[in-house]
Amino acid sequence: MVIKSPQDFGAGILFILFGAIGLFVGSDLTFGSARNMGPGYFPMIICGLIALIGVIVTVKSLAIEGPAIERIQFRPIIFILLAIAAFGLLIAQIGAVISSILLIMFAAYARRGVNLVETVIFAVTTAALVVIIFVYGLGQPMPVWWGR
Template identity: 30%
Template sequence: MKINAKDLAAGLVLLAFAVAGLWLNLDHTLGNARRMGPGYMPMLAFGILFFISAAIVIMAMFSGPDKLERWAWRELFLILGSICVFGLILEKAGMILTLAITIGISTLADRTHRPLGVLALTAFLVVLCWLVFIYWLDIRIPVWPTYFGY
């Protein structure tokens, strides 16, 4: 059996997240697809993650030798940090500024990004998120920073 250690480690980490998420979601009401309860979407997302990560673990057992390399700590902390910043500043900074800051922090994880590409990515994602969350789903989150009075 030729084990791919990288895929196996990634699959096991994702599998652990899925199991923990499903377990923590047991207290929430699920509802159904027409009348979703607060636990419906997390259950669906963690369920999908569970099956995808299980498939990754199974495929890692047969996809050839590929040993683990050193961890990319800088990249890991930048990505996780950008997620934390998103959660901490969304209410006060608004969706647009928060997305720009989050994308800016997370693009520092890859040194090959160019400023024009980051700017284009930011513009695209801001428009896409506004269309999806504000316009189509009508989610009530501030779009602009609250200190501008909007």
């Protein structure tokens, strides 16, 4: 057995593991049927599909050439996690608009060579969509602006 795509092989194994863990954890829930779904029906179907995707990706890694596993890049991981944590901590105090803009601005620095104008346009557009969709469209109880 020759692994032609180490990246796909690793991803496939992770998918299989996550699917198997989900199936194991959800095994205590009542499955039910398509007509009368139990609390475990949807989670078990999703976990089974995740494991199936893992099997497909793993088999594909044995047949098709692909890239090697790259070295872990910590900069993107750190910036994205910190941006999400800051958003969660700040949204109640400074509102959806400002915290969304800060989230995008901070997360943009997960990659090198950030275009500031492009990032500001994306951040403002995303903040507007957050307010339109979540506050007005779905009626989520979150402040829109600082102090409101």
